[in-house]
Amino acid sequence: MEEKDLGNDLAKVLITEEQIQAKIRELAEQIDADYAGKDLLLVAVLKGAVMVMADLSRALRSHVSLDFMAVSSYGSGTKSSGVVRILKDLDTDISGKHVLIVEDIVDSGLTLSWLIDNLRTRQPASLEVCAIMRKPEAVKTEIDVRYIGFDIPNEFVVGYGLDYSEKYRNLPFVGTLAPHVYSN
Ligand code: XMP
Numbered sequence: 001m002e003e004k005d006l007g008n009d010l011a012k013v014l015i016t017e018e019q020i021q022a023k024i025r026e027l028a029e030q031i032d033a034d035y036a037g038k039d040l041l042l043v044a045v046l047k048g049a050v051m052v053m054a055d056l057s058r059a060l061r062s063h064v065s066l067d068f069m070a071v072s073s074y075g076s077g078t079k080s081s082g083v084v085r086i087l088k089d090l091d092t093d094i095s096g097k098h099v100l101i102v103e104d105i106v107d108s109g110l111t112l113s114w115l116i117d118n119l120r121t122r123q124p125a126s127l128e129v130c131a132i133m134r135k136p137e138a139v140k141t142e143i144d145v146r147y148i149g150f151d152i153p154n155e156f157v158v159g160y161g162l163d164y165s166e167k168y169r170n171l172p173f174v175g176t177l178a179p180h181v182y183s184n
């Protein structure tokens with residue numbers, strides 16, 4: 001197996017592991033305060049949000065439940081189309097529950113907007129979003145992301161759950177790839 005520092009695959013580190021973990025603690029504090037005394041269900045979409053889910057849930061002081069969905073978004077390459085199919089649905093009935101969607105990155109917001117509409121029909125008591133990263137496109141959409149980690153430039157990023165061809169998800173930081181990686 002290749003070593004995880006991945007030699008010269010990365011062009012630059014955009015967000016360090018320390019910055020991510022500090023932000024996670026900050027977000028967790030806000031979430032703890034906002035949901036004090038309430039039962040909270042965290043919902044993450046596989047696979048990108050797995051790292052945020054693991055870190056955020058452990059940074060919370062309150063007891064929470066975790067659930068996961070897997071969806072496939074029809075679209076080519078690195079762009080999503082907003083047409084989404086559920087591959088694995090939630091295990092839990094969310095009606096009457098306080099639900100917080102935990103996301104890796106909001107780009108066009110198409111996937112998230114579909115997810116919000118879908119979950120809203122199941123009548124949760126409340127529905128909010130926490131995303132560790134947001135790209136400029138997302139700021140233009142109507143999606144209200146209550147908890148946001150970092151606004152990042154409009155570049156394709158990998159690490160901390162995000163992949164290029166299923167690789168780089170297990171980097172503890174976020175970075176951009178060197179051009180030669182794409183031409184391989
Ligand atoms: P939309 O456009 O629907 O996209 O908001 C959300 C999903 O697209 C993926 N995505 C990325 N994946 N690097 C990645 O590895 C990126 O820079 C990137 N931008 C969007 C991701 O799965 C996200 O949930």
Ligand code: MG
Binds near residue numbers: 048162163
């Ligand atoms: Mg992906």
